[in-house]
Amino acid sequence: MAQGAGAALDMAAGPVVTEHAAAEIRAEGIGKTFGSFRALRDLSLNIGRGEFLTLLGPSGSGKTTFLMILAGFERPTHGRLTRDGADITNLSAEQRAFGMVFQGYALFPHMTVEQNIAFPLNIRKVPAEETRKRVADMVARVGLAGHERKLPTKLSGGQQQRVALARALVFEPPVLLLDEPFSALDKHLRGLMQEEVKRLHQEFGTTFVFVTHDQSEALSLSSRVAIFNHGQLLQVGTPQDVYERPASRFVSEFLGEINLLPLQDVQRENDSARGSCDGSVLDVPSQSHAGRTGILAIRPEHMDVAAAPKEDSLNCLAGTVTSSTYLGPATKISLTTSSGTPLSLTLPTDRAAEALRKGPQLWVTWPKDKGFLLPEEA
Numbered sequence: 001m002a003q004g005a006g007a008a009l010d011m012a013a014g015p016v017v018t019e020h021a022a023a024e025i026r027a028e029g030i031g032k033t034f035g036s037f038r039a040l041r042d043l044s045l046n047i048g049r050g051e052f053l054t055l056l057g058p059s060g061s062g063k064t065t066f067l068m069i070l071a072g073f074e075r076p077t078h079g080r081l082t083r084d085g086a087d088i089t090n091l092s093a094e095q096r097a098f099g100m101v102f103q104g105y106a107l108f109p110h111m112t113v114e115q116n117i118a119f120p121l122n123i124r125k126v127p128a129e130e131t132r133k134r135v136a137d138m139v140a141r142v143g144l145a146g147h148e149r150k151l152p153t154k155l156s157g158g159q160q161q162r163v164a165l166a167r168a169l170v171f172e173p174p175v176l177l178l179d180e181p182f183s184a185l186d187k188h189l190r191g192l193m194q195e196e197v198k199r200l201h202q203e204f205g206t207t208f209v210f211v212t213h214d215q216s217e218a219l220s221l222s223s224r225v226a227i228f229n230h231g232q233l234l235q236v237g238t239p240q241d242v243y244e245r246p247a248s249r250f251v252s253e254f255l256g257e258i259n260l261l262p263l264q265d266v267q268r269e270n271d272s273a274r275g276s277c278d279g280s281v282l283d284v285p286s287q288s289h290a291g292r293t294g295i296l297a298i299r300p301e302h303m304d305v306a307a308a309p310k311e312d313s314l315n316c317l318a319g320t321v322t323s324s325t326y327l328g329p330a331t332k333i334s335l336t337t338s339s340g341t342p343l344s345l346t347l348p349t350d351r352a353a354e355a356l357r358k359g360p361q362l363w364v365t366w367p368k369d370k371g372f373l374l375p376e377e378a
């Protein structure tokens with residue numbers, strides 16, 4: 001959901017933050033309904049000072065609604081928001097004066113690059129000399145030197161988004177809100193802009209809240225990731241936390257490919273494979289759920305193949321290869337276990353070729369600490 005240039009204009013009013021002041025934001029029990037539709041349900045979240053928090057979730061999960069509530073463009077139906085301990089729930093977007101960057105560039109089409117970047121300073125009546133210095137500094141920081149006098153239509157998509165970033169940061173806002181800012185860019189440019197935004201975050205130290213539905217973008221950029229679905233905040237944690245220790249099946253699948261094996265099937269197959277498979281008893285981390293039911297979850301890159309595994313540190317299952325897919329540096333091998341459960345693993349291409357030469361029957365192994373249990377209904 002993108003906003004127009006008018007929205008960016010409104011946000012730029014208010015006093016200039018002259019000394020650097022990244023804000024801490026707390027959302028407490030935020031709910032939002034549109035008519036009878038509940039877009040957000042009882043959402044509580046602390047956004048640390050200077051952190052890079054990404055809101056990740058599928059389309060319609062409520063990310064933009066939450067961002068609009070943070071910005072002050074939408075009012076929550078329930079709950080409150082604080083900034084550095086002070087209640088801002090009823091402050092307007094102008095009073096909050098957070099920076100914003102949207103998917104549509106929302107630049108002023110009749111203004112040059114430098115006029116666009118100067119705009120937030122002009123409406124704050126920053127003296128001309130100070131404005132000139134700050135604009136020149138921002139132009140250099142976002143790599144737009146030589147383009148100062150161009151109109152936005154003469155710029156590429158990536159360059160336009162650099163102008164939008166410069167305009168949003170030039171007044172040193174306490175929080176920068178970014179809503180899918182790179183989704184219109186091609187993959188290569190998107191990668192470059194991701195590096196750029198990461199660098200700007202480090203340089204400015206401002207609190208960044210970034211919306212995306214792209215899991216790799218979320219994992220690579222953020223200090224923490226907040227995962228949304230159906231208007232609920234399901235889990236929040238560092239990229240490693242949410243990827244390696246997802247709390248639910250939805251989170252585990254949304255963050256990347258994963259093998260989900262009914263534990264009872266795996267246990268049965270493992271028992272019947274004793275002898276060939278080192279007689280090892282299936283071992284999964286015990287921290288997650290009591291009892292021996294649930295779904296055993298293992299990422300494909302944590303699995304390996306072996307002719308006859310002997311190591312105690314590995315779990316193993318027998319599988320029959322059904323297909324292999326060349327992905328360049330890695331190859332994905334798909335197999336079916338004897339109870340018919342499909343699973344896949346990714347191996348460096350050379351190792352995969354070697355494994356595939358051994359024939360369609362393979363042992364699939366994984367370190368005991370890389371499998372985790374999820375509840376069946378999650």
Ligand SMILES: Nc1ncnc2c1ncn2[C@@H]1O[C@H](COP(=O)(O)OP(=O)(O)OP(=O)(O)O)[C@@H](O)[C@H]1O
Nearest residue numbers: 001034039057058059060061062063064065066213
């Ligand atoms: N002003 C509105 N009136 C009615 N329904 C709305 C309004 N704004 C959002 N919604 C609904 O709220 C739900 C959440 O929308 P939201 O834009 O927050 O999702 P999102 O996770 O950002 O998705 P996307 O990535 O597609 O923008 C959607 O079902 C949407 O249709």
